[in-house]
Amino acid sequence: MFTRAIVRPPGANFFEGLTTAGLGPPDLDRALRQHEAYCRALRKCGLVLTTLEVDAAHPDSTFVEDTAVLVGGVPADRSGGPRAILTRPGAASRRGEVESVRAALAGLLPVSAIRTIESPATLDGGDVCQAEGHFFIGISDRTNEAGANQLADLVKGLGCTSSFVDIRATEGATGLLHLKSGLAYLGDNRLVVTDSLADRSDFSAYELVRVDSGEDYAANCVRVNDFVLIAAGYPAFKPRLQALGYQTIALEMSEFQKMDGGLSCLSLRF
Numbered sequence: 001m002f003t004r005a006i007v008r009p010p011g012a013n014f015f016e017g018l019t020t021a022g023l024g025p026p027d028l029d030r031a032l033r034q035h036e037a038y039c040r041a042l043r044k045c046g047l048v049l050t051t052l053e054v055d056a057a058h059p060d061s062t063f064v065e066d067t068a069v070l071v072g073g074v075p076a077d078r079s080g081g082p083r084a085i086l087t088r089p090g091a092a093s094r095r096g097e098v099e100s101v102r103a104a105l106a107g108l109l110p111v112s113a114i115r116t117i118e119s120p121a122t123l124d125g126g127d128v129c130q131a132e133g134h135f136f137i138g139i140s141d142r143t144n145e146a147g148a149n150q151l152a153d154l155v156k157g158l159g160c161t162s163s164f165v166d167i168r169a170t171e172g173a174t175g176l177l178h179l180k181s182g183l184a185y186l187g188d189n190r191l192v193v194t195d196s197l198a199d200r201s202d203f204s205a206y207e208l209v210r211v212d213s214g215e216d217y218a219a220n221c222v223r224v225n226d227f228v229l230i231a232a233g234y235p236a237f238k239p240r241l242q243a244l245g246y247q248t249i250a251l252e253m254s255e256f257q258k259m260d261g262g263l264s265c266l267s268l269r270f
Contacts, residue, residue, distance in 0.1 A: 003047060020260060064266070192219050194213075195216075
């Protein structure tokens with residue numbers, strides 16, 4: 001069960017952030033309304049929010065998930081193991097986002113529970129999908145092998161296993177920006193996957209909930225306690241989850257999609 005989340009609203013220069021989407025610049029007023037609705041949904045799920053101030057120096061900083069990996073639901077948490085692993089984002093322009101998140105976590109967790117990914121490693125939180133005691137770690141344009149290995153060593157100390165999933169573009173395959181652009185863990189031994197990931201042996205031990213090829217963006221959904229947050233506008237995916245017994249909350253994400261962001265990107269949940 002999650003009890004808290006860290007969020008940060010987008011700033012006036014949100015449109016200056018990194019993006020490959022090709023969907024045009026975001027509308028800030030609409031983005032702020034969508035962010036407010038997202039925060040209301042987290043509260044409906046039972047979470048207490050820590051809202052960070054807008055970071056004008058970093059236009060991508062609303063995507064707080066990339067700055068830390070928060071570990072939960074493993075027995076070693078009770079014996080003083082790391083619960084927060086601060087990342088070293090793969091985009092150099094984003095590395096300054098980590099310090100304010102570090103300060104926020106230091107006010108919520110014991111100092112001994114916080115670790116840091118060190119250079120030359122790079123790691124984005126969006127490349128890390130925890131499935132209970134196992135961590136899927138994406139090797140991407142933002143997360144390198146050194147970052148994946150450092151994270152794997154840290155979670156091994158908690159008694160967890162990990163595996164690497166290379167999502168970089170190869171001949172005949174389209175790369176994902178982050179692993180969680182195409183993968184989500186729902187609990188119940190179920191993974192949401194896009195077609196580009198569904199046939200990988202990494203996921204063979206799980207029940208797969210496949211996302212139709214025209215609805216790939218919907219794969220970035222988030223299980224938060226009794227609900228699954230989903231992006232609005234993907235009519236095939238919502239009933240598929242509801243048929244499995246999940247309660248869903250659909251949220252408009254158009255302005256964040258323009259900046260390569262999804263639902264998981266907008267919060268750190270723990």
